[in-house]
Amino acid sequence: MTEAILVLEDGRTFRGEAYGRVGTTVGEAVFATGMTGYQETLTDPSYAGQIVTMTAPHVGNTGVNGEDDESGRMWVAGFVVRDPARRPANWRATGGLDDELAAQGVVGISGIDTRALTRHLRERGAMRAGISSVDTDAGALLARVRAAEGMAGADLAPQVSTREPYVVPAVGETRFTIAALDLGIKTATPRHLAELGVETHVLPSTATAADLLAAGPDGVFLSNGPGDPAAADYAVAAVGGVLDAGRPLFGICFGNQILGRALGLGTYKLRFGHRGLNQPVLDRVSGTVRVTSHNHGFAVDAPLDRPTDTPHGRVEVSHVGLNDDVVEGLRLLDAPAFSVQFHPESAAGPHDAAPLFQRFVDLMESVRAGGEGQS
Amino acid sequence: MPKRTDIEHVLVIGSGPILIGQAAEFDYSGTQACRVLRAEGLRVSLVNSNPATIMTDPDVADATYIEPLTPEFVERVIAKERPDALLATLGGQTALNIAIGLYENGTLERYGVRLIGADVDAINRGEDRQMFKDIVRSIGADAPRSRVCGSVEEALQTAEEVGYPVVIRPSFTMGGLGSGFATDEAMLRRMASHGLADSPVHTVLVEESVLGWKEYELELMRDRSDNVVVICSIENVDAMGVHTGDSVTVAPAMTLTDREYQRMRDVGIAVLRAVGVDTGGCNIQFAVNPADGRLVVIEMNPRVSRSSALASKATGFPIAKIAAKLAIGYTLDEITNDITGVTPASFEPALDYVVVKIPRFAFEKFPGADPRLTTTMKSVGEVMAMGRNFPEALGKAMRSTETKVAGFWTGPDDGSSAEELLEALRTPVDGRLYVAEAALRAGATVEQVAEASGFDPWFVDQIALVGEVGAEVRDAPALTAAVLRRAKRHGLSDRQVAALRPELSGEDGVRLLRHRLGVRPVFKTVDTCAAEFAARTPYHYSSYDEESEVEPREKPAVLILGSGPNRIGQGIEFDYSCVHAVMALQDAGYEAVMVNCNPETVSTDYDTADRLYFEPLTFEDVLEVVEAERTAGPVAGVVCTLGGQTPLGLAQRLKDAGVPVLGTSPEAIDDAEDRGAFSRVLADAGLLSPKHGTATTFAEARAIAAEIGYPVLVRPSYVLGGRGMEIVYDDATLEAYIAKATDVSPAHPVLVDRFLEDAVEIDVDALYDGTDLYLGGVMEHIEEAGIHSGDSACALPPITLGSADLLGIRAATEKLAARIGVRGLINVQYALKDDVLHVLEANPRASRTVPFVSKATAVQLAKAAARIAVGETVADLRAAGVLPATGDGTDLPEDAPIAVKEAVLPFHRFRTVDGHGVDTVLSPEMKSTGEVMGLDDGFGTAFAKSQAAAYGSLPTEGTVFVSLANRDKRAAVFPVKRLADLGFRVLATAGTAQVLRRNGVDCEVVGKYSEGPGNCVERILAGDVDIVVNTPFGSPGNSSPRLDGYEIRTAAVSAGIPCITTVQGMAAAVQGIEALRRGGLGVRSLQEVHAALLAPRP
């Protein structure tokens, strides 16, 4: 058993055992409260640059399989668990998580008091941290942590985005074609759209409005992704162009923040963010509550009580997080655009919000039918 | 959506007596519901026949009716109270069935009562298994193939279609009553006929077997704007085929990927919506094929259930409380999660710990009962434990059960081979985890054990891990802090470590070393959200982790030790006393700290005490809690005398460890518990007890018997609930007893008492403060001494005792309390034989009858006991109004109503291996799981109510079958004659008939069972008989002469008719029948009764 150490930028130190790849890593320490779906979490590009602490004590029980990846690889900067499984036990499992982490170079630590770490991050906020299983001297690691870049101002989408455009065909007959701006897209998203007869043209994060509209898509989709929206002006500009074109638009997570900025709204960093599969969100239009999958460290700043005027018409807050009243969704009243901060594609997480993809389809339908395209 | 405005008065139906499959969890749910509804400003009426519940405390509802839970009586309550709504989803299957009954007989309509929670259609859709399956398929989900059958023939035909083995499930029963697997036609015939009888609607479901699949449960909640949340997922370690109630279960689910879990969640939500439970909680069970993930829905309970109580304790999300709020119109997002105080209830709890539940069985009570675990629930209780990983939670749960063994390696190994152990694992029985560990140790692989047991390989691997850690402990050159910490993180107790390291001079040695090395647990908090938000409620569990979360406090704390898992002999009654202690100590200005491991109870509701520690009640675990609380603030002491024998057994060791033990001292406790010491006490007090002696060999025992004379009562020392007690009439039987009474040794001698025949047994509960005695109540047993006090019916005030007797009893009780040195409650059992008072035993603690006495006399004995424990006197308490200013239980007003307690027995749940019923005869060994109370002006009516509550009404006409032991014949003549005069037809066996005829009772002779066709057993099963009176022949133990009786009694049980096994019981029944014929049993609320009792007396 190899010793490992985790050091937070404020100096708090945890000692445990090496997990996954033996090595050293730094990133932003965050915690995720989901009790299932570690494979999806590890391969979710939105976690790029982050050292993810799983609050669920047992991780790896169902091993890994060829079906549940949300992208081509694992993106987390580091992985923190309390009790790693010693063997995979699931009929779909093709291997153990430990080996997979090692193979993909994910440095982790196990056996620490993950609840103590979580409480610390809850009180002090997400912060830079480092894990090392080669040099367990706290001082040395702390220096590296303090030298590292923070998440604020980090522009990470280009690092996780596809280099080349690609197409995900519709299942069955193609009813709509859309351009998706890949800021860190998860495979579950095009999958959901495809099932609704949507062909998705995925473009790199740096695609311009012109690129997005080039193929004359029925709509444009903005994906989730890592980093600080304030650092992604290129995407904000692109979205501005799409809005000018009046093309139906749907954004999730990072995409919600980008839309917000394109509308002139601000974004800010949450103390410790929302990362879990149990977040209650109120749909203010229908008045219903959905249990949703979250993974965001930043949020849009908009008044909850009234619509806000923007160059693209009025926007209202369509969804609110009931735990802390954070803006969880935007809806333009005068243009065919809407977005949510949570993950309707879930994976991992409950499927309560999946109907939002249908809503996007309906929106494209009504615009095509010459409707005024009110989202 | 705000609260509904159309409801002002709600009637809540409880679940009645504690039964297997329907236990204390419904007191927990019901109590929460009543409190919530009242807090919302509604008037709450309550019906529940179980006096041992907190929910029937007069201050929980506005009007509390301790009346039989039958549609007739509930209708009377409705007629009197005129509620506008009925909440029946919190009282288990019993309440649900009554609601259906009241709906079908038009009562609800007649009185304009609305069902809230789930409406009748939803209930039927959920409960009718076939209708339910159709719904499951209609939403595109899968369920085992099956058909509802109304006849044995139909069942056989269905079995041919779906193929053997098949599962038989009677419709509308709870806890899997009457269900099981049939592997062939013969078996199916027998089970189907039993099942048809067990089902109130006389149908059974014959279903495709998915034996060996993984079993899961989801607890869901839905509000009236259709928001649905999943509160908890539960995974069974025991695969499909073992009832969830009998399975070791784990929360959250451990071996599902997100895809599989979300699919289960989607199906669960769709089912809930399709069934249409409009608001509240529901429980859905699933099976998953481990080979390919195929998911099938097994069943749904459209109500709060055993599992939802478990889920509430496991997650901190109070399902019943929220369900009650939803029922009156709130939506989930309008309700705050009171653990965080800031977030709404419309979320799904996230756990950062593991919860393990282990059932507790009582097979030793029912010789001959089939110990195999099947689809019929057989466990009588359960424990829950939490840890930061599965091994830690498992270890804590295993030692919480308080069985002989307390975790791996604490019991002897029978040295079986891996092959033998693997073979043993194929048949589910209690304690399989031990077998699995032994098999691994004997060289079996994880795969082999998983295959043989049906446990998921992940669980088996975790057991293997514990085994490896055990080996490290055993083989480590020295027990370093590192080794110990690793052992502790994997749930090993000091006792287990001691078992692995004999040189450490036992558990105490290990603890001392551990403390010296600074290896101590920390205490984490159950917060519903995996630490995402701060928790306000101090609901803790221990873990060998790094950071502790116990907050400092100012007020002095008192720790109350609970009673652990429910079991026969130690049940909800003790939890009642603990909860009352909590309230009383809070009133007295202390912080009440509860320690318990039973998830069914009110005491483990985080709302009950100021702080809750969900911990095993072992010396090690309790001591660590004390330590944690000492660092948090001043600790006044620990109360060990309210939770039954469990905490009582810890008193001395706690004191020796320097923990202040409040109330009666450990030394005093020993004076009452230790035979020798107690004899001296009796001698000093000048009190008589049956002649007795203690023997460690048969020779000694025979010598004692010869001296004191037969019959004698033999039993092992130090037992609760009369375990292993027998009445012995001769040397032969005595020898047989000693032979089979295992571990008889100087350390564990056998007690031999003169058995007092035909003696009246009297139970007394009293308070003593060192100066004054407050005698709470005197209960006169209906059955003679020789029937365990827990199993015999009793009446308060006593019906035949004169004031002279009462004064004698009072004096004797005072002497005992004084000589023993009681500070708090004492319970004494006396036998009055030929006007001479004998002391059978004295228990220096709260007894099983405390709640009954408190409700019958309107005096809260347990509260008073708690206050005495912290130094107050009876005089103080009289002054403070906790006790009446004058008088006590011996001088109740003339017009005081009569309260009758009747025991409820679980015989019908057990069958022998070959499928026959188990004998129902009562003995000195307690067998009942619960009790009911009948309260009325006269004894007859009160007794009739108690019978109606326990077994269904006594017949007021028809046929009585009588078969009596010789010694009972004379005494029985009069009551039988009375029945004949009332117009009953009398059937009797020859000997009995002869005596009856001579006394002018004409009766028809029927043959004994042994006499073949047309015999009494056939007549009973044919439904020709309405009530059976059969007193056991010959002596217990040697079965042959009693076989007839056995067949008669079991027949009565399967025919579902009253079966009376004592003459006294019969006399009481006759009075009850007369009262019923006079008609009109009224209902009266406990509040009215108490007001009358407490009214100042002239």
Ligand SMILES: Nc1ncnc2c1ncn2[C@@H]1O[C@H](COP(=O)(O)OP(=O)(O)O)[C@@H](O)[C@H]1O
């Ligand atoms: N088709 C089946 N095949 C195998 N085992 C079953 C089947 N249906 C139920 N069981 C087992 O029987 C137990 C009791 O069945 P259930 O439908 O839950 O009845 P209850 O109302 O008593 O809970 C379940 O917990 C499960 O272990």
Ligand SMILES: Nc1ncnc2c1ncn2[C@@H]1O[C@H](COP(=O)(O)OP(=O)(O)O)[C@@H](O)[C@H]1O
């Ligand atoms: N000497 C005796 N004569 C007659 N009956 C007895 C005698 N001793 C005990 N019993 C019967 O056995 C029952 C159980 O005995 P008890 O001493 O109360 O054990 P427990 O600790 O289980 O309550 C009593 O309730 C009483 O009915």
Ligand SMILES: [Mg+2]
């Ligand atoms: Mg069930």
Ligand SMILES: [Mg+2]
């Ligand atoms: Mg007793």
